[in-house]
Amino acid sequence: MTPDAPPPRTDRLQRIASRARTLAIVYFALLFMGTHIPSFGPGGPSFSDKWAHFAGYLLLTYLVLAGWELTIGILGARHYFAVWLAGVIYGAFDEWTQIPVWRTCDMSDWAADVLGVTIGIVVYQLLRPLLFAVTGRGDGDQ
Structure with missing residues (x-):
């Protein structure tokens, strides 16, 4: 092993x-199913669902970034941009595909999704040291 080579990944x-990665995939599937259950009139949540959209996409973004960074090593700006772009595009797709199941395609919901993705990236950056402490991985290790 050369001095510049990363240490081997542990089991x-x-x-x-x-x-x-599994948690991110399961959460993504649950989020998709939750936004595509048909709405049958009043009786839904009495609160603005914008907070649910924001929190849902923030958590999805965090889980995707954690799974990706733990798998491949330190993420660069292009990785963060790819996650942001995928989240923005998926948020639009998610809203648009709610129409066939009698749900509302709402630009405000999509804006909350985009804000959730964006803040999710910021929160991930702030909590990265905690993730590394919990996993036993140093900040520069792969």
């Missing part, structure tokens, strides 16, 4: 990365 870190 523990590989298990954590696998669980993080």
